[in-house]
Amino acid sequence: MEHADGITPRRRRVRPLPYVLLVPATAILGLMLGYPILRLVTLSLQKFGLKQQFGAAADWVGLKNFRSIFADAEFWMVLRRTVVFCAVNVVLTMVLGLAIAVLLKRLGSKMRLLVTLGLMLAWSMPALASTVIWQWIFDTQYGIANWALGRQGESWLSNPLTFYFVATIIVVWMGIPFIAFTLYAGLTQIPDEMMEAASIDGARPWQRFRDIVIPSLKPLLLILTSLSVLWDFRVFTQVYVLQRAGGITRDTNLLGVYAYRTSFGGNHFDKGAAIAIVMVTITVLLTVFYLRSMTKQEEL
Secondary structure: OOOOOOOOOOOOOOOOHHHHHHHHHHHHHHHHHHHHHHHHHHHHOEEOOHHHHOOOOOEEOOOHHHHHHHOOHHHHHHHHHHHHHHHHHHHHHHHHHHHHHHHHHHOOHHHHHHHHHHHHHHHHOOHHHHHHHHHHHOOOOOOHHHHHHOOOOOOOOOOHHHHHHHHHHHHHHHHHHHHHHHHHHHHOOOOHHHHHHHHHOOOOHHHHHHHHHHHHHHHHHHHHHHHHHHHHHOOOHHHHHHHHOOOOHHHHOOHHHHHHHHHHHOOOHHHHHHHHHHHHHHHHHHHHHHHHHHHHHHHO
C-alpha cells in the first residue's frame, strides 16, 4: 500500500530472538504443568482404584466419574463449604489489610518499621510452620488461648464452627501482609494536597476515605480481591494439618482436601481426579477473570 506521495511504508521487521528465548522456559513449564494435567484428565476418565496401583489395567469409563461426583450430595456440600470459607476469608483479609495499610500511613517512622517487620515475619513463615504454631496456641490442654479464656480441656477442632474459626485466623493472618503492603503503596500515591483540599471544603474523615481513598485504590482492590479468591479457594495445608490434629474430617473438608482424601484415603483415584479437574476448572475461570481485570486496569 502506497501513501499519497507514492512512498511505500516499510514493514516492521519481526525479530525472532525474543520468541526463541522464550522457547526453553515455555517448554519446561509445558512439561511440568502439561503432563500432570494430562495425567489427571486421563485418570478422571478411567476406573482407577487400588488394583490399578499394582499394575491392573484401567478401563475407560468416560464421564462416569464426573456423573458420580455430581450426583453425590457430599460433593456439593463440600463445594458450598469451600465457597463460603473462601468468601469469609477474602472479606476479612481485604478489610483488615486495608485497615492496617491506613494505620501504616498514619504511624511514625519507628512504629511503622516495627509493624512492617512483624508483617514481614508473618508473611515469610511457611504455611505448615504457621499452622503448627497456631495449633499449639489453640491446644486443648496447654494452649494459651484456652488458658486465657478459661477453656482448659475444651477442643477447638472437634466442632466444625470453631475448627473453621481457627482455620480462618491462620489463613487471614498469612494473607494480610501482602494486602497491607500493596494497599499502603497505593495510599502513598494519593496526593496530600487532594486530601487537604477536601478537608478545607469541610469533608469529614469518613467522607474523604469514601470519596477519595476508595476510588483511588479501586484498581488495586479489584486485583487484590481476585488474587485472594484464587489463593483462598485452593487452601489445603492449613485445613489438612488441623484435621490431623483433631478435626472431624467429614464435616471440615474443603474441595482440595476432599479430592486428596477421596484419592488416597478411599483409594478412588478416578473420582479424586474428577474432583481435582472440577477444582482446576474453577481456578482457571477465576484466573481468567483476574487477567481480564488486570488488562482493563492497564487500559484505564
